[in-house]
Every structure is written in structure tokens, then in C-alpha cells.
Amino acid sequence: MALWVQKYGGTSMGSPERIGHVADKIATTRAAGHQIAVVVSAMSGETNRLLALAHEVSHRPDLRELDQMIATGEQVSIALLAMALKERGVPARSYIGSQVAVRTDQARGRARILSIDTERLAADCHAGTVPVVAGFQGVDEDGNITTLGRGGSDTSAVALATALKADECQIYTDVDGVYTTDPRVEPRARRLATVTFEEMLEMASLGSKVLQIRSVEFAGKYHIPLRVLSSFKDGPGTLITLEEHKMMEDAVISGIAFDRNEAQLTVTGVPDKPGIAAAILGPIGAANIEVDMIVQNVSSDGSTDFTFTVAQTDCERSMEIVEPVAKRLGAKGTHAVTDIVKVSVVGVGMRSHPGIAAKVFEVLAREGINIRMISTSEIKISVVIEDKYLELAVRSLHKALGLETPANPR
């Protein structure tokens, strides 16, 4: 008998009928002898409906009040699921964040979980009652409701699995696992049986939006096996696990991720002297804008070009910040481009196979795709290219790196 924490997302909870389907799934698993604790998101569309209301009454809604309001989405869905479970004869009880002391810091709209009081939850599991916990929310030390930000329910589930020392944290979603790349771009993309936390982190942060990145970090840190499954289709999904457990399928490369939402900003002709990166990126960081890739080349004539990428939504604001700084530094100019895409090849096998980068560049060259920026890590190679080449790049790399067939099929 295992203890599983199951998380059902907004699409899985999208209608009373689907909630009934989730209740059926839980009832079946419980009947097989497992203990289940459940974390759910708001019904799909609900959070957006509430946000729209907020923006109708205020141009810049107060963040405390926004959290107070948006947390109701999960409160409704936990109650509905608990009712549906009871309707099927399964003892169940719903909890909002404050009722099981999901304590967070005070960062409105993007709070971090500090602790969970598992006393009631463990007692419920032990007694055969299914606790249904609101994802995405918590409560700060003053009793204010906080939310974890979009996708925060995944993090709630992992935090709960950690606190309850669960055997597995199962994230039910509308896809049936993690794929070698986005099947909408490459139809031959293949579901991975396992992937490591590290690989998943690189995939998630690069735009494969299956799981919230913080939940993967969290699970990796506490060694909680994380499984991504479909709410609508039976199957084993993808198990996200530690590197040493990923033996069966020892491909060098696990997948190809891409991100269409980046913008590339360049400051040209900056005098090549110490402190330039800090001078340019300091004010960007201070404005809470996240910088992704950063490239600075060696200079030839005492000046250099400094390039970095940010989310497209931050592009305009970033330019407003960078332009006066560039002037002050005596740079030649600044420019931004948004018709770019970042493509990343990810795999822990790279550690022992040094030839991958060369192969990636060779494939792109063969297809006549110009590389605008390169950045690498131990288990990842990212390139920025013109966005019109996205499909061509992904498909060529998917084929050339042998992702169509598993190295050691399970």
C-alpha cells in the first residue's frame, strides 16, 4: 500500500462532469488499497474570469485583494470534488490553505511555501478519508491569503507530498507525459518513460510548459518521485526521477525544448572595460525583469557588443531602462529584436558525450539556419535563431539526434 499525492489541474476539473470523472479515478485507486491525498486547481477559466472582474473595478488591483479573491477558484473546486467523492461513498474533506496552515512568505501573487501542518492530513489519510487540498494558495503569518502564482498548484502538490512523505507525487494534466519535443511542431515526438529532475528543469524553463518549474526544483530537492499523467487517457505517463534511477532508457539526449517568447536586446559598441555587464543588467534586475541568456564577445577594437534576452512582454520596459545606461556608457547604440526563438537540446548524457554541441551546429548549418546566440550548460545547448526556422530546426535536430526511437525501449 502506497501513499500518493495526486494533483488535478484546471482542465481536469473543468466541469461538474469532469470532476465526477476525477472522483471516479480516485475511488478506483483507493479501492485498490492506496492512500490518496489530493491537490486541485481552480476550474479552467475561473482564475481568468476573476482577474477580468478585478480589472473592471481597478486599473491596478491591490495585490492583497487580488490574492484574497483569486484563491476562491480553488476553494470552489476542492469543495466540489469532496462532494463528488462523498457521492461515491468515499469519505473526503476539503481544506483551504489556512485550514491546514499552508504557511507562505508575504510575496503577493508569487508566495513561497514555508511549511504545511500535516497533522489533520495524515490523520485523514490514516483513517481512509481523502483530504482534498486547495492548490496555489496559502496564508501568511498575519492570516492574509497568499497565492503562489500561475501553475502554483503543482508546487502545492509537491510540498504536500514532501510534508506527508508520500511515495509518489502524481500530476494529472491534459498531456499524457513529457515528450522529446512539442508534437505540434514535430509529429514524431515521443513520450519519455523517464526524465531526470535536471533535464525536466531545463525543459520546463525553456518553454515545455508541462510542469511548473518550482515544483520540479522542489521535488528534486526532496527526492520526491514526480509523475506526469493524463487525466483523460490511461497510461504510465512520464516519471521524473533522480539520475541514477534513469538507467533503462539511456539516451544521450532527452528532448528539444523551445521558447518563442524571448526578445533579444543588444548594446553595440560598448567600451570594453570592467563593470559593463553590471552597469547594464543591474537596473534591469532592479526592475524585477528576468534576464535569460547573456552573451558578450571579446573585443577587437577596444569596444564590444553586449547581448541578452528577456521575455517579450518585458522588452519595451527593458529598452527604456537600457537606453539611458548605454548613452552614459558611451555605447554606439541599442536595438531589440523579437522575431527570434530559442531552441535547446537537453540531456544528462551530454556529460559523457562531448560531441553533441558540434553535431547541433552542424545540423543547423546544413539547413542554412543562422545562429544569432549560443549558450551552453552541462546538460543543455541553447541557440537563438530567427523564428521562421523554428520547425525546420526542431525537426532536423529531432531526427539527427535519434529522438524518434528510444535508445533502450522499456
Add this chain to the structure above:
Amino acid sequence: MALWVQKYGGTSMGSPERIGHVADKIATTRAAGHQIAVVVSAMSGETNRLLALAHEVSHRPDLRELDQMIATGEQVSIALLAMALKERGVPARSYIGSQVAVRTDQARGRARILSIDTERLAADCHAGTVPVVAGFQGVDEDGNITTLGRGGSDTSAVALATALKADECQIYTDVDGVYTTDPRVEPRARRLATVTFEEMLEMASLGSKVLQIRSVEFAGKYHIPLRVLSSFKDGPGTLITLEEHKMMEDAVISGIAFDRNEAQLTVTGVPDKPGIAAAILGPIGAANIEVDMIVQNVSSDGSTDFTFTVAQTDCERSMEIVEPVAKRLGAKGTHAVTDIVKVSVVGVGMRSHPGIAAKVFEVLAREGINIRMISTSEIKISVVIEDKYLELAVRSLHKALGLETPANPR
């Protein structure tokens, strides 16, 4: 400078635009130097939307979960109003029941308020911040969310006014006061400047659904002046007050209330012996069915007829309970009628004017309206008549009792 608790109902909060209008009203009152604490209901339609969802996932939704879910309606509207106030530069802060410890008993769906922790609220008022409190909800000793039942936000407002020792509790609604009778039945109905708590209780319990009856009881018990006003139309509304304060307008009769939702059950030919009423009504009470009027006549031949009224929705269940009892008692038979209406004439002036009952019967007789049942109290005369005579009875009584023009217009 006064401290007012203002309550805005679901219609007043029915859309972002209307919420903005409420925020304008509060901002104006506050600018005039008054301290305001606000209680709000869910946006109109929201509670019904949630109930419908619940009934889609369960035939008999669990009551704890129902409370957990339905309380979100008010949570959304307090946050929206606080945002709208801040948008207008008015400091505001929303609170759900648990955040200001609105402690209730554990009666799911119809809980009673035991206490409110006013520390934060009083500090807010003192600092010029408008606290916006969720009506209709509280929290029990185990941290479960409870609700007070339909219209419970009025009670929340009065409880808050009592706890804060407010100067007045103002209930904003979609009508501009309490009328001598329903203007849809008698267009000459007139708004009352004042009415006593006692009269209001009789009017409310008899179907004038302006205020929740428990809120009037509560306000009367703690001597909190209660004012009913319109959210949409400026005006003084109706002040509900103690009898000694109602001097200016000393009409004998304050109004005519009616209730279309009663059913009349009769047990005919019951042997006239002690314990009959208890034998018949005991099981009805045990089934949590509320009995309104009860009439038993003297017997002529050793047997009597026993008649009582219940809500129409309880009629079928009541008959199922009464039939076997009647058989056991050796009664002749049982029957129920639902095409009836109860009309009540209410006024504290009756205490000093004993001729009112005779006048009521005379008016009805003149119009050829047969009285099926009579029941009186110190300040009220109720009759049950066939429902087709409702308009005729109300209009004739309204005229004959001089309700069209105030006795002492203010």
C-alpha cells in the same frame, strides 16, 4: 462624526459597475467625516450559480463542503469592493469571516454568530481605513467555514454594528424602505419613515422580505438603530427603532403583510381529549418542519377539527407524517390545501386600539371574502383566505385602515 456599518446586498454588488457605484457612495460618506465599516453579500446570482454546480456533482451535497464553497461568493465581492475603494484613493481592506474571527456555532448552512473579534476592525476604522467584511459567513471552533443561511449578510451587519458599538446599521438594498404593503399588489402603498423592531419582525416573518428576520431580532435586542435604504436612489429610507422613538408617526396600523407560500393541513373528527395537539405536532417538530398558525375549535359532539399551516414546500412531507398519526388517534380524515394566502395587519397601535380586529373582519365580510382561519397576537391580526382574494383583501384593508396617508406626516 458617526460610526456607521453599511451593508450592501447582492443586487447592489451585482456588477463591476455597480460595485464602483457602491465605492463612490462610501467615498462620499467618508469624505463627510464619518467612519464606515462595510458588510457585503455575494454578487447577485453567484450563490445560485455555485449551488447549481454543487447539485451537478452530488444529489445531496455535503453540508460542510457546501458552506466551504458558497462562502467564496462573498470573498470575491469584498475583494472587489476593497480594490474599487483603493482605486478611488480610499484606504480599504477586506476580511473573510475567519480573518476577523466571526465565530459561529456548527449549524451548517444556518449557523449563528457567537462573537466577532473587533480589534483589527476598530483599528482600521480609527485609522481611516474602511474594513470590508464578508457577510453571511463565519468560522466554527474547528476552523470550518460556516454560513448563516439566505439573507445572513443582514445579520452579519447587525452583529458587526453591535460589536463595534456603531451609531447606526444601514442596510442598502434594492427597495428604498419598508412599505405599508407590497406596492406590486397595492400601488398606493406608502414608504414608512419609521417602524418598530416588533412591527418589522411581524412584517418580515409574514413575507415582507426586506430584511432577514434574525437581523431585526438581533438589532432590537441590542438596540442598534437599523435603517433600510436604496443603493440606487437617494433618500432617508425607513428607520427601524424602539417603540418610544416612534412618536412622530403614530398610526395605529403600520402595514399589511401577506404570505403566499403556506399550506393548510386539517385533521378532521379527532376525539376531543387532552394531548391531541402534542400527538399531531410532536412528530412534525421532530422532522424540523416549522408550523406557523395553529387552530383548534371547541367540539360539539366529542370530536373536533385540528388545523395548522406549514410552508408549501413542507406540505407533502407533513401529510406523510400526519396521516398515520391521525389514523392512530381515530380521526375521520386528513386533508391539505395549498391555494391559500395569509394576510396580516400589523401595528403597535393595536395595543391601545382594541377595535381593529372587528374592523378587519367587517372589511373582508363586506367584500364577500370567506375567512378560513384566524390568529392574533398583541400587535397583529392574521387571516387565511383563498389565494384568489389576495389583491382584493389587501387593497380593501389598506384603504379602510387609512394606510394611504400618514397619520402624522413627517
